[in-house]
Amino acid sequence: MTMTTNTMGSAAATHNLGIRADHRRNKRQARALHQFPTAALNGINNQFSQSPVIGLDNSSIQSGMNTLSDFLSNGSSSGVTPNSATPVLMNDKMNSFTPKQFSATSFETPVSMLSPSKSQAPDSYNSPYVQLDFESLTIHDMSPIVPTQRWEDQLVYLTKSYGTNSSKIPPLPSTQFYCHEEDGNCDPRLLASSMCTIPAEESLREATKLPLGLTVQPFTRTIPTEEISVIKLNNSTVTPSILTENYEVGPLRCRRCRAYLNPHFQFTFDSAVICNICNVKMKLANEQVAPIDVDGKRSDYSIRPELFKGCVDFEVPSLYNAIPDKETLPLHYLFLIDVSTRSIENGGCISFIHSVKRSINYIRENQPNCKVAIMSYDKNIRFYELDPSFERCREYIVSEIDDCFIPFNSFFFASTIESQNIIETTLDQLASTIENHMDLHLSDNCYGSAINAAKLAFDTFLGGQGGKIIAQLGSQPTIGSGKVNTLNEKAGKTSLKPDLSFYKDLSKSFNKSFLSLDLYVTAQSFVHLANVGYPSIATSGVVKYYGMFTYERCNFILCKDILHNISIIKGYQAQLKIRASNGLSINKYFCESNNNSDEDPIIPVITSSTVVDVLLKYSDKLKKDTKLFIQAALLYTDINGVRKVRVINTSAPSSSSMTTIFKFVNQNVIMRLMIRQLLLKSHSLDFASMKKSILEDLSSVAAQYRALISGNSNKQFVTADTLMTLPTFMLGFQKSKVMKSTIQKTFNNDRISDYFKYFTMNQSELSYKLYPQIIPLHIPLAGGDLSFYDANYQLLRISVGSLENLTVRNSMSQIVNGGAYLIFNGEIVYLWFNENTNRSLLEDLLGVPATIPIEQIKLVENKLRKTGTRINKKVAETMRYWSQIVNKRYIPLVPLRPQIDSYYPNVIGSILIEDYSMSKMDSLNEFTASINNLSSTKIQNKQFIKTSGNEELDITHQKFVQF
Numbered sequence: 001m002t003m004t005t006n007t008m009g010s011a012a013a014t015h016n017l018g019i020r021a022d023h024r025r026n027k028r029q030a031r032a033l034h035q036f037p038t039a040a041l042n043g044i045n046n047q048f049s050q051s052p053v054i055g056l057d058n059s060s061i062q063s064g065m066n067t068l069s070d071f072l073s074n075g076s077s078s079g080v081t082p083n084s085a086t087p088v089l090m091n092d093k094m095n096s097f098t099p100k101q102f103s104a105t106s107f108e109t110p111v112s113m114l115s116p117s118k119s120q121a122p123d124s125y126n127s128p129y130v131q132l133d134f135e136s137l138t139i140h141d142m143s144p145i146v147p148t149q150r151w152e153d154q155l156v157y158l159t160k161s162y163g164t165n166s167s168k169i170p171p172l173p174s175t176q177f178y179c180h181e182e183d184g185n186c187d188p189r190l191l192a193s194s195m196c197t198i199p200a201e202e203s204l205r206e207a208t209k210l211p212l213g214l215t216v217q218p219f220t221r222t223i224p225t226e227e228i229s230v231i232k233l234n235n236s237t238v239t240p241s242i243l244t245e246n247y248e249v250g251p252l253r254c255r256r257c258r259a260y261l262n263p264h265f266q267f268t269f270d271s272a273v274i275c276n277i278c279n280v281k282m283k284l285a286n287e288q289v290a291p292i293d294v295d296g297k298r299s300d301y302s303i304r305p306e307l308f309k310g311c312v313d314f315e316v317p318s319l320y321n322a323i324p325d326k327e328t329l330p331l332h333y334l335f336l337i338d339v340s341t342r343s344i345e346n347g348g349c350i351s352f353i354h355s356v357k358r359s360i361n362y363i364r365e366n367q368p369n370c371k372v373a374i375m376s377y378d379k380n381i382r383f384y385e386l387d388p389s390f391e392r393c394r395e396y397i398v399s400e401i402d403d404c405f406i407p408f409n410s411f412f413f414a415s416t417i418e419s420q421n422i423i424e425t426t427l428d429q430l431a432s433t434i435e436n437h438m439d440l441h442l443s444d445n446c447y448g449s450a451i452n453a454a455k456l457a458f459d460t461f462l463g464g465q466g467g468k469i470i471a472q473l474g475s476q477p478t479i480g481s482g483k484v485n486t487l488n489e490k491a492g493k494t495s496l497k498p499d500l501s502f503y504k505d506l507s508k509s510f511n512k513s514f515l516s517l518d519l520y521v522t523a524q525s526f527v528h529l530a531n532v533g534y535p536s537i538a539t540s541g542v543v544k545y546y547g548m549f550t551y552e553r554c555n556f557i558l559c560k561d562i563l564h565n566i567s568i569i570k571g572y573q574a575q576l577k578i579r580a581s582n583g584l585s586i587n588k589y590f591c592e593s594n595n596n597s598d599e600d601p602i603i604p605v606i607t608s609s610t611v612v613d614v615l616l617k618y619s620d621k622l623k624k625d626t627k628l629f630i631q632a633a634l635l636y637t638d639i640n641g642v643r644k645v646r647v648i649n650t651s652a653p654s655s656s657s658m659t660t661i662f663k664f665v666n667q668n669v670i671m672r673l674m675i676r677q678l679l680l681k682s683h684s685l686d687f688a689s690m691k692k693s694i695l696e697d698l699s700s701v702a703a704q705y706r707a708l709i710s711g712n713s714n715k716q717f718v719t720a721d722t723l724m725t726l727p728t729f730m731l732g733f734q735k736s737k738v739m740k741s742t743i744q745k746t747f748n749n750d751r752i753s754d755y756f757k758y759f760t761m762n763q764s765e766l767s768y769k770l771y772p773q774i775i776p777l778h779i780p781l782a783g784g785d786l787s788f789y790d791a792n793y794q795l796l797r798i799s800v801g802s803l804e805n806l807t808v809r810n811s812m813s814q815i816v817n818g819g820a821y822l823i824f825n826g827e828i829v830y831l832w833f834n835e836n837t838n839r840s841l842l843e844d845l846l847g848v849p850a851t852i853p854i855e856q857i858k859l860v861e862n863k864l865r866k867t868g869t870r871i872n873k874k875v876a877e878t879m880r881y882w883s884q885i886v887n888k889r890y891i892p893l894v895p896l897r898p899q900i901d902s903y904y905p906n907v908i909g910s911i912l913i914e915d916y917s918m919s920k921m922d923s924l925n926e927f928t929a930s931i932n933n934l935s936s937t938k939i940q941n942k943q944f945i946k947t948s949g950n951e952e953l954d955i956t957h958q959k960f961v962q963f
């Protein structure tokens with residue numbers, strides 16, 4: 001850092017690049033290591049444009065997206081009707097549709113297409129429709145079979161929106177729905193409780209045997225996709241903020257519990273306000289007072305979104321900055337490339353460089369205030385100066401990897417606009433050296449030291465403000481800090497946690513510096529994922545592990561993954577705080593950054609996929625039958641450097657009726673909390689006891705329900721109808737790779753990669769992961785089936801008459817020889833077909849002539865090519881629907897052919913979770929029977945918790961009516 005500019009300047013002038021800073025503390029000198037031949041430099045641009053990979057410029061990203069999922073969460077140019085708050089129905093021949101305008105705050109239910117005539121209801125199938133009008137169908141009436149329940153739930157929300165004013169259970173995470181906020185409660189995709197009616201005291205909660213907690217997704221995509229209102233600090237804006245205490249102090253907050261102003265703050269006639277969280281009354285300053293009407297509403301209610309919206313952003317003053325008294329900055333990115341031999345050999349390195357180039361293009365076009373830096377590493381650490389006045393790349397090489405320094409003091413981070421040429425030249429030259437100078441490559445890699453040096457660079461240039469490191473790793477780190485030796489490999493078989501303290505300590509210091517790491521592992525042999533990937537998981541980053549990376553198979557997917565992960569970034573330097581009404585407090589945030597404690601977790605970089613699960617506890621009894629409030633406040637800096645706090649509010653009634661409590665359980669949040677708890681116990685890899693614990697938990701819930709509510713029934717499986725499919729999803733978890741007892745070395749990476757997914761998957765992704773959705777394509781479909789229902793291209797339509805045909809359970813017995821299926825597991829869409837599949841169907845769908853043997857059918861770039869046929873359009877719309885639900889820009893389409901694709905056995909095993917598995921795991925029937933048996937035994941042995949509220953059984957019906 002103290003190296004003089006002059007020395008560097010002259011060295012650079014002589015050699016242009018390849019400058020080695022082989023330093024001693026007192027005598028830092030730079031010398032040339034190698035020089036790129038000018039001819040190679042001149043040719044590089046041509047090479048790039050001819051390369052099949054680099055040929056994917058921005059325009060082809062867009063065209064690729066058109067086929068699949070060209071929506072962007074931050075605005076779209078995909079031809080979607082821009083006015084998202086006005087979902088007009090698609091105009092088609094189903095003339096029972098009456099397009100109706102939907103207002104922003106509520107919208108009317110359009111005339112239903114779903115008044116099924118009784119003859120439409122399939123009689124062989126256990127259908128509720130015979131008795132029920134579809135519009136009034138609730139989770140309580142739905143099928144206990146996951147695939148059927150999914151369609152039923154989607155059908156319900158085709159014709160109506162979800163209103164947030166009552167203790168209804170939110171739609172399933174696999175359902176796309178329009179939400180209208182009521183009563184100041186947010187869209188449940190942002191914040192949802194595991195219990196929509198909260199037990200009035202811990203003993204009642206305990207008697208349900210269910211966890212009380214929350215799932216928070218502060219930046220998830222909601223529908224309508226209107227922008228979250230920003231309450232500005234500055235008086236000159238459209239929304240003047242007299243409700244800030246003053247401009248230095250920030251938004252109005254409760255003086256006692258520090259809750260933020262929200263729609264449930266109660267303004268009183270005596271110029272005061274009462275906090276909804278802790279009930280403390282505060283006097284308002286004169287300028288904050290407004291006249292109040294008979295309903296208690298302020299006269300300025302309608303112009304202040306913070307008084308009626310469930311979720312708003314407040315701009316906050318410098319007092320709230322991540323580093324006090326230091327100005328906030330736009331987000332900074334650092335790309336870290338593994339240029340060691342093994343990373344180069346399998347094409348991982350070159351694939352990553354191409355992806356970096358496209359990522360930087362994306363940043364230039366979409367995040368123009370963000371700056372970028374480039375580093376690489378083998379046995380040395382290499383820095384690149386991105387000075388816009390340079391014509392050639394300047395590379396500085398530091399060999400003292402564990403005593404690293406930054407060899408220059410400007411243009412480490414560079415504007416993607418001003419430095420566009422030098423950034424491109426640097427990446428081109430790097431690619432050229434890799435492809436043309438194989439003799440120069442070094443086999444050792446110092447990954448641990450390199451990410452440490454990346455942190456040093458952030459700390460040096462940005463004063464600890466943090467940002468995003470996007471790193472690639474091509475093989476096991478062999479030298480420097482965090483090198484992994486063979487002995488460590490053994491340790492990797494017995495733990496999911498890092499055994500090297502280097503990676504744990506590094507993760508802590510990353511969080512302190514608001515640094516997040518995304519890691520792309522392009523190795524072709526074992527790398528110790530539990531160690532090298534840990535800093536990503538602990539800093540809210542992602543780890544992408546491609547198994548045996550090959551250029552042909554993975555190049556396109558790698559690029560899409562990186563672009564996607566950049567496009568979903570919403571901010572950084574974030575910290576989450578949950579506040580709840582008196583009597584409820586935080587037990588733990590499930591976050592590695594705070595060691596799963598009750599400390600407010602730091603989220604160095606936050607994305608639209610970020611999800612935090614929170615377990616609550618009772619600190620006191622709650623008032624019965626009152627409204628309880630929950631507020632999530634996320635302090636963050638947006639990607640342009642504006643400091644804000646996102647305040648998300650919801651409410652739920654309390655109750656002491658067990659029937660009511662069970663009736664309003666949100667199974668999805670329950671499932672997430674159960675899994676997070678289990679994962680905490682998973683480090684020892686004692687899978688037998690984990691399985692036992694799953695069975696024990698589920699049978700305890702069933703026993704409590706039977707003992708306290710349903711009594712002894714003749715039904716085969718008795719549990720609350722709100723929890724009907726919980727065993728199925730938990731069986732899915734039990735069958736996931738993280739729970740497999742195999743301890744082969746390579747397999748262990750699959751396990752750890754799977755384990756990591758549970759930290760990063762959002763609600764919808766997890767639902768599809770645990771129980772993939774299978775859609776048959778060879779069945780007769782009605783004209784409107786599998787096409788978009790609304791003009792915003794959000795809701796996928798199926799007709800009630802097709803429901804039976806479209807329901808495929810995840811069992812081999814349901815897969816028809818000669819059929820064709822689309823299967824989605826949250827990450828990948830598989831297309832299942834075999835040699836008996838109707839070739840006309842494949843021709844219509846994929847545009848492949850019947851003469852091509854099925855083993856030769858390829859899906860180029862894992863995309864569905866447009867063929868213009870009906871089935872092709874349906875599949876394209878289904879894929880887009882899925883990609884929107886899981887909030888992904890892109891989902892690859894991959895063929896799944898028995899006896900042809902090498903991954904077939906592995907993949908099909910993870911899909912057919914209802915079957916008895918190869919690893920001797922129960923079928924769904926066996927699993928359900930075990931739960932029933934164990935719960936019966938518990939009841940017989942009186943092993944259940946009685947509540948004083950048992951006598952309420954006879955008045956429960958009346959209780960329901962109150963909600």
Ligand SMILES: [Zn+2]
Pocket residue numbers: 254255256257258259275276277278279280
């Ligand atoms: Zn308060």
